[in-house]
Amino acid sequence: MRAIRRFIVQPVLPEPLKPLSRLATNLRWSWNLDTRALFGDIDPALWEEVDHDPFKLLARTPSDRLDILAHDKRFLRRLELTVADLDEYLTGDLWFQKWAKEHPEAPRTIGYFSAEFGITKVLPQYSGGLGILAGDHLKAASDNGVPIIGVGLFYRHGYFRQSLNASGWQQERYPVLDANEMPVTQLRDGDDPVLIPVQIFGNEVKAQVWVVQVGRVPLLMLDTDIDANPGPMREITDQLYGGDAEHRLVQEVLLGVGGMRALREYCRVSGHAVPEVYHANEGHAGFLGLERIREYMETGDDFDTALERTRAGNVFTTHTPVPAGIDRFPIDRVRDQFSGFGPLPIDRVLDLGRETYQGGDPGIYNMAVLGFRAGQRANGVSELHGEVSREMFHGLWPGFAAAEVPIGSVTNGVHHLTWIHPELLNLMQPVVGDSGPQIHDGCDWTALNRVGDQTLWSAKRHMRTAMIEMARKRLHASCRSRGISSDWVDDALDPNVLTFGFARRGASYKRLTLMLSDPERLKRLLNDPATPIQIVIAGKAHPADNVGKGLIQQMVQFADQEDVRGKIVFLPDYDISLARPLYPGCDVWMNNPLRPLEACGTSGMKAALNGAANLSVRDGWWDEWYDPRFGWEIPSAEGISDPTARDAQEAESLYDIIENEIVPKFYNRDSHGLPTAWLKMMRDTVQILGPKILASRMVSDYVEKLYTPAAVSSRQVEGQAAADLAAWKRKVRAAWPKVQVRRVESSLSDRVAMGAEVPFAAWVDLDGLNAEDVGVQVVLGQVDADDWLHDLEIVPMTLDGTNERGISHFSATVKAKDPGSWGWTVRAVPKNPLLAGDVEMGLAAVAPGE
Ligand SMILES: *Cc1c(COP(=O)(O)O)cnc(C)c1O
Numbered sequence: 001m002r003a004i005r006r007f008i009v010q011p012v013l014p015e016p017l018k019p020l021s022r023l024a025t026n027l028r029w030s031w032n033l034d035t036r037a038l039f040g041d042i043d044p045a046l047w048e049e050v051d052h053d054p055f056k057l058l059a060r061t062p063s064d065r066l067d068i069l070a071h072d073k074r075f076l077r078r079l080e081l082t083v084a085d086l087d088e089y090l091t092g093d094l095w096f097q098k099w100a101k102e103h104p105e106a107p108r109t110i111g112y113f114s115a116e117f118g119i120t121k122v123l124p125q126y127s128g129g130l131g132i133l134a135g136d137h138l139k140a141a142s143d144n145g146v147p148i149i150g151v152g153l154f155y156r157h158g159y160f161r162q163s164l165n166a167s168g169w170q171q172e173r174y175p176v177l178d179a180n181e182m183p184v185t186q187l188r189d190g191d192d193p194v195l196i197p198v199q200i201f202g203n204e205v206k207a208q209v210w211v212v213q214v215g216r217v218p219l220l221m222l223d224t225d226i227d228a229n230p231g232p233m234r235e236i237t238d239q240l241y242g243g244d245a246e247h248r249l250v251q252e253v254l255l256g257v258g259g260m261r262a263l264r265e266y267c268r269v270s271g272h273a274v275p276e277v278y279h280a281n282e283g284h285a286g287f288l289g290l291e292r293i294r295e296y297m298e299t300g301d302d303f304d305t306a307l308e309r310t311r312a313g314n315v316f317t318t319h320t321p322v323p324a325g326i327d328r329f330p331i332d333r334v335r336d337q338f339s340g341f342g343p344l345p346i347d348r349v350l351d352l353g354r355e356t357y358q359g360g361d362p363g364i365y366n367m368a369v370l371g372f373r374a375g376q377r378a379n380g381v382s383e384l385h386g387e388v389s390r391e392m393f394h395g396l397w398p399g400f401a402a403a404e405v406p407i408g409s410v411t412n413g414v415h416h417l418t419w420i421h422p423e424l425l426n427l428m429q430p431v432v433g434d435s436g437p438q439i440h441d442g443c444d445w446t447a448l449n450r451v452g453d454q455t456l457w458s459a460k461r462h463m464r465t466a467m468i469e470m471a472r473k474r475l476h477a478s479c480r481s482r483g484i485s486s487d488w489v490d491d492a493l494d495p496n497v498l499t500f501g502f503a504r505r506g507a508s509y510k511r512l513t514l515m516l517s518d519p520e521r522l523k524r525l526l527n528d529p530a531t532p533i534q535i536v537i538a539g540k541a542h543p544a545d546n547v548g549k550g551l552i553q554q555m556v557q558f559a560d561q562e563d564v565r566g567k568i569v570f571l572p573d574y575d576i577s578l579a580r581p582l583y584p585g586c587d588v589w590m591n592n593p594l595r596p597l598e599a600c601g602t603s604g605m606k607a608a609l610n611g612a613a614n615l616s617v618r619d620g621w622w623d624e625w626y627d628p629r630f631g632w633e634i635p636s637a638e639g640i641s642d643p644t645a646r647d648a649q650e651a652e653s654l655y656d657i658i659e660n661e662i663v664p665k666f667y668n669r670d671s672h673g674l675p676t677a678w679l680k681m682m683r684d685t686v687q688i689l690g691p692k693i694l695a696s697r698m699v700s701d702y703v704e705k706l707y708t709p710a711a712v713s714s715r716q717v718e719g720q721a722a723a724d725l726a727a728w729k730r731k732v733r734a735a736w737p738k739v740q741v742r743r744v745e746s747s748l749s750d751r752v753a754m755g756a757e758v759p760f761a762a763w764v765d766l767d768g769l770n771a772e773d774v775g776v777q778v779v780l781g782q783v784d785a786d787d788w789l790h791d792l793e794i795v796p797m798t799l800d801g802t803n804e805r806g807i808s809h810f811s812a813t814v815k816a817k818d819p820g821s822w823g824w825t826v827r828a829v830p831k832n833p834l835l836a837g838d839v840e841m842g843l844a845a846v847a848p849g850e
Contacts, residue, residue, distance in 0.1 A: 011059050014070035019083045024054035025183045028086060028215040030120040031139060031417040033425070038082050042069065051577065053122045055183050090216055094145030095700065106703065107711035109147045111263050111275035112137065113285030115255060116159075116240055117152050117221075119214055121577040123182060124158035125221070127240055128505045128540075129602055130319055132576070133381075134281050135214075136415035136602075140695035142215030143417070143441065146703055149266065149275065150219035151259040151285075153251060154179065154210050157239040162540045162573045166482045168556030170541055170549045174239060179223070184210040187220065187266060194265050196222060198258040200250055201337055205233045207254060209262045218272075220262045222254055241542065248284075249329050252367070253337060256280075256287025260295075277710045279315045279702075280375070283327050283367030289314055289374030290349060294342040303348050304726035307374070312713035312722075312834075314375030315706045318368055318407070319599050321388045322509060327367040328355075334365040357395030372396055372407075376713060376836045377706050379408045381600040384623040388596050399844035401792055406839050410705060411621055412600040413698035416441060416690070419606040421463045421584035427451050428686075441696045448683045453674045456682065460587075460611060465495040467585020471536060474571045474578070484560075492566035498533045498666040500615075501586035501607060503574050506541030506548030509597040513551050515590070516558055517651035525658060526567040531667040533658065534567045535590075536582065538574035579603075584610040587678075588631070588662060591616035592650060595636040596623075605693040611682035615657060617650070625692060629684040632657050709836070716834055725834050728773070729841065732830045738767035739774065741847040742807060744826050752816045761811040762797065762826040762847065771799040775831035775838060776810040783823035794838070797826070 013020060020042075029035040039054045040047045043061050050056035069075050100106040114134040118126030126132060134150070141148040157174035165171055179186075187194045187209035195206040206229055207222040224236040236250055243251075260278075267274045280286055289310055296306035320326065331350055339346045353370035355361050360369075372378055372393065380386035386409025394402045417425070420443075430444040448456060472489050479486035493499075504510045515522055515535070525533050537555060541548030552570070559568045571578060583589070589607030591598070591614070601620040608614060614631035616622045626633050635653050640646040670676050691697065717725060745761040752758055760778045776797045781789030797810035816822075828845040829838045 011061070011066075013058065014066055016070045016076055017066060017079070019079055020054075020058060023082060023086065024058055025185070026086065026090075026213045026215065027119055027123070027183060028089065028142070029054055030122075031415065032085075033422055034085065035082055038078055041075070051121070055122065055181065059181070092145075094143065095696070096145040096147070096703065099700075099703065103708060105708060105712050105715075107147070107275070107277045107707050109149060109273045109275040110277045110279055110707050111151055111260075111288075112141075112148050112279045112281060113151045113255065113259055113288055114281035115152065115251070115284035117150060117219060118576060119212075119219075121575055123184075123212065124177070124575065125152065125155055125240065127159040130282060132579075133412055133602060136413070136418065136695040137281070137699060138214045138217045138219060139415040139418060140413070140699045142217045143415075144696055144699055145216065146699055147273065148217050149263060149272065150214065150217060151255070151263055152219065152221050153237050153240075153255055154184075154221035154223040155237050155240045156223070156225050157242070159240045160242075160540070160543060163481050164478060164552075164556060164570075164572055166484055168482075168553040168560065168570075170552055172543050179210055182212075184212045184221070187211050187262070187269065189265075189269050194262075194269065195226075195228065196258050196261045196265065198254055198261070199341075200233070200236070200253055203230070203233060205229055205236065205254070205258075207237075207258050207262070209266070211266070218266065218270075220259070220266055222258050222262055224254065245329060246333065248327060249333060249337070252284050252327065253287055256285050256289070257291045259285065260288050260291040275313075276714045277313050277315060277707045279317070279707070280371055281317055282319045283316075283371050286316070286353070286367045286370040286374065289352070289370060290338065290341065290344065293374075294344055297343045301722070302726070303345055304730065305723040307348075308722040308725045308729075309714070309717050310374055311376045312717045313710050314377070315702075315710050316368075316371030316375040316378040317410075318371065318378065318380055318389055318393075321385060321392060321599055322507075322597050323392075328361075329365045329367075331363050331365045357398070359395060368393070369396065376840065377408075377710055378406065379410050379706065381409065382411045382620045382624055383409050384596055384620065385409060385599040397839050397842040399842065399846065400839050401789070403792060404839050406837050408705065410698060410701045411624060412602050412605075413693050413695040414602050414605045414609065415695040416443065416609055419580065419583060420609050421459075421466075421581075423459050423462055424584065424610060424686075427455070427459060440691065441694060443690075445687050445691050448686055453676065453679050454672070456611075456679055457674055460682070461495055463581075463584035463610065464499055464587075465585075467499075467536070467581045468493040468495055470578070470581045470585075471569060471571055474573075475569060478572050488566050492569055493534055493536070494532075498531070498588070498663065499586050500533060500535040500588045500590050501537075501582055501612070502535060502590045503538035503579065503582060503603060504591070506539050506545060506552055508547055508551070509594045510539075511592050511594065511647065512537075512539060512548075513554050514592045514647060514651050515654065516554065517648060518655065519558065521655050522568075523564055525655070525663070526564050528663075531663050532567065533663065534569075536569055536571065536586065538571045538578055538582065540574055579606070583607045583612065586610075586612045587666060588613050588615050590654075591619075591622070592634055592654065593617055593619050594646075595619040595638055608685050608689050608693060611686050613662075613681055613685060615654070615662065621693065625689060627689070629681060630689050631681075631685070632661060713834070713836065721834070725832070728832060729830075732769065732773060732841070732843070735767045735769050736830075736843050736845070738765065739769065739828055739845045740765045740767075741776075741826050741828055741845055744847050754816055754819055756816050757813045758816055759811065759813045760795075760797065760824070760826070761800075761809065763807050763809055764826075764828055764845075765807050766828075771808060773831060774828050776826065776828050777838075778812050778814060778824055778826055780814065780822060780824045783821055787823060789823050789825070 116126040116131030117134045118131035119135040160172040163171045207224045210221045212219045225234045292310040293306040338349045352373045353365040380389040389407045390402045390405035428443045428447040475489045556570045583606040589604045589612045598620040604614045617634045617636050637646045637649040742763040778795045781792045797812040800809045802808040826847045830841050
């Protein structure tokens with residue numbers, strides 16, 4: 001018989017144990033070893049059974065066991081200490097508090113919007129890298145004391161769970177998540193649940209809000225699955241990335257518009273400081289910009305003024321150079337949704353996201369474009385990705401060089417306390433009383449230098465063994481569900497063998513099956529009697545991506561062959577619980593995307609923190625921080641346009657490096673059986689690379705480069721200033737077509753001695769604008785054969801005077817610093833201290849060519 005309703009019996013903890021529920025509802029337990037150990041000791045067997053979920057543990061611990069603990073003095077003492085530690089963590093002065101003392105302009109609060117958050121497996125509200133990154137962002141913000149509030153959606157089915165059928169084809173399951181069994185609380189105003197209203201295609205939808213505490217950081221998640229909504233509206237938050245474009249659009253309206261409203265309600269009810277900065281993590285959250293404009297217009301601003309205020313505080317991060325990865329909606333559907341959205345003129349709303357540039361489609365509403373136009377500051381997620389994004393979105397700022405496009409970069413990082421294996425983390429604990437520049441984020445990054453080779457190598461062996469235990473458990477389950485024999489599983493993988501990891505989404509640019517290009521060569525590597533390798537693979541393909549599923553199947557069928565079985569294994573259902581033991585268990589982390597399509601990639605960082613070397617195409621972060629001390633680069637054959645030939649060449653390099661460099665280095669042992677060169681690489685990777693690839697570094701970069709400037713800009717456009725700025729922009733836009741650099745003057749000869757002061761001058765028609773509104777600049781650079789300028793240097797010119805016909809004379813001198821072939825031109829750009837840069841308005845008047 002099926003139940004028609006469910007109810008939850010809440011555990012009643014004996015009075016002395018009550019603080020346990022506080023520990024369980026703050027997700028800091030997920031990265032705090034002491035808290036986890038405390039939960040583990042409540043009932044070790046049950047702790048394993050509930051898969052390290054404190055909430056479930058407390059719900060299921062038998063009451064006689066609880067009674068014993070309630071009288072166990074040592075346990076109670078530990079509990080007290082753990083709670084005191086949490087309190088100190090929640091209230092103490094951390095990095096941000098110190099930083100803000102020296103930078104009083106720092107933001108009071110930041111709203112951080114993301115379609116997915118991957119924090120712990122008990123809250124499966126993520127699909128892959130983007131979500132894990134957002135989770136790590138919140139955790140590191142918490143550890144650093146950065147005042148952030150996260151905003152997302154609560155998906156009733158989360159993302160799908162993956163299994164395989166007998167032939168290796170991906171199967172998807174969508175288990176129902178019950179908020180009552182999760183460490184979340186409903187946002188309430190007194191006794192009443194707070195319900196967020198949002199008009200979606202004419203329907204009045206309401207969303208309840210779940211709040212989860214991520215250390216110091218609250219995360220709000222909107223959920224439309226409530227009785228008050230008609231059936232179809234309850235399905236809005238059914239699953240992450242589940243539906244068609246229309247469904248995505250609806251979810252994004254809820255996230256952006258509803259998310260802003262939930263944030264307002266949360267601040268009102270809790271008394272939390274209201275954000276000054278709003279960060280859209282990828283385009284999914286872009287509609288928050290429209291809601292902010294609406295808020296300002298409701299208080300009397302016109303559209304342009306409201307837009308200036310919104311832009312000042314909005315930060316947009318783009319996460320993909322793959323065009324198909326960017327949300328693009330039919331513009332008519334956006335018109336249907338946002339017509340009558342408060343006082344916003346619909347045409348202006350549509351113009352914000354319309355692809356009105358060369359190569360764009362004006363019938364499309366592009367969420368990345370909206371992000372750039374509704375925010376003054378934007379970034380990519382690695383240096384290379386910043387560069388690629390500047391090229392990709394160059395059309396939004398025509399008239400400027402791609403290098404000047406105002407998209408910067410903050411390289412992603414990972415939350416080390418989540419991702420470093422506990423045994424290694426313990427080795428990196430600072431010695432008491434020790435302090436120095438190498439100690440930050442609670443770790444001593446040079447600690448491994450004090451650890452002997454033997455200790456380090458045995459720690460790595462434990463990490464490999466733990467991973468193998470996890471893998472065998474999953475392989476057993478997988479064989480059972482596939483209906484195939486598992487008699488080989490107990491011997492699968494070997495803790496002494498050189499172990500490669502390769503786990504990623506099934507997206508085709510990631511080239512899951514590149515390593516299968518020459519199956520016989522791979523088999524020789526796997527089966528070498530003296531120096532074998534083994535490979536652990538995982539990854540989900542999007543349910544609608546049959547190509548990706550085909551690649552997984554190809555991989556699984558390869559691994560099913562008897563001569564390699566147990567040496568190359570595919571572990572289904574890649575998620576945080578699989579990932580956490582996987583990275584530490586690997587010696588080499590492999591990544592072979594089609595360069596430059598991997599925006600950053602973070603799995604290699606997680607592996608590196610555990611002493612694994614990277615073997616990767618120099619894409620994303622590995623382009624920036626590759627160093628032979630930390631691993632190997634697979635040469636990218638970007639010059640070859642035939643994809644098959646390119647794959648073949650890159651695959652060959654991959655095999656060559658493994659065979660000629662990696663295998664000998666790993667198996668070359670000293671008289672104690674230790675791979676000294678390998679251990680050196682492990683130490684270098686953790687010690688030198690470790691501190692750079694941290695989420696705490698990333699979050700402080702955001703605070704310094706983006707959040708604080710955005711907070712400053714926000715305050716600068718308070719009051720009348722926003723309207724003045726909007727009026728000034730209108731004036732400049734209207735005059736601009738006639739602003740002209742009429743003539744340049746130079747006494748420059750073809751050859752100039754290094755160190756000489758070179759004079760430049762130009763006559764400019766400002767067409768009624770004055771020299772305060774317009775910056776006139778010499779633009780210098782190295783020239784190539786086609787006269788294109790590179791490595792630009794911009795030198796402002798000063799006004800000398802204006803002639804009787806209203807033409808102004810500007811001049812500057814520049815020191816000829818470097819030898820080589822130089823070129824120059826003169827241009828005029830709008831100038832205003834409230835602009836984030838010369839390029840912001842996309843307007844430039846460049847001197848006519850000869
Ligand atoms: C880190 C991680 C990812 C992202 O890895 P990429 O290298 O960015 O592809 C995806 N899924 C899980 C479970 C992860 O832990």
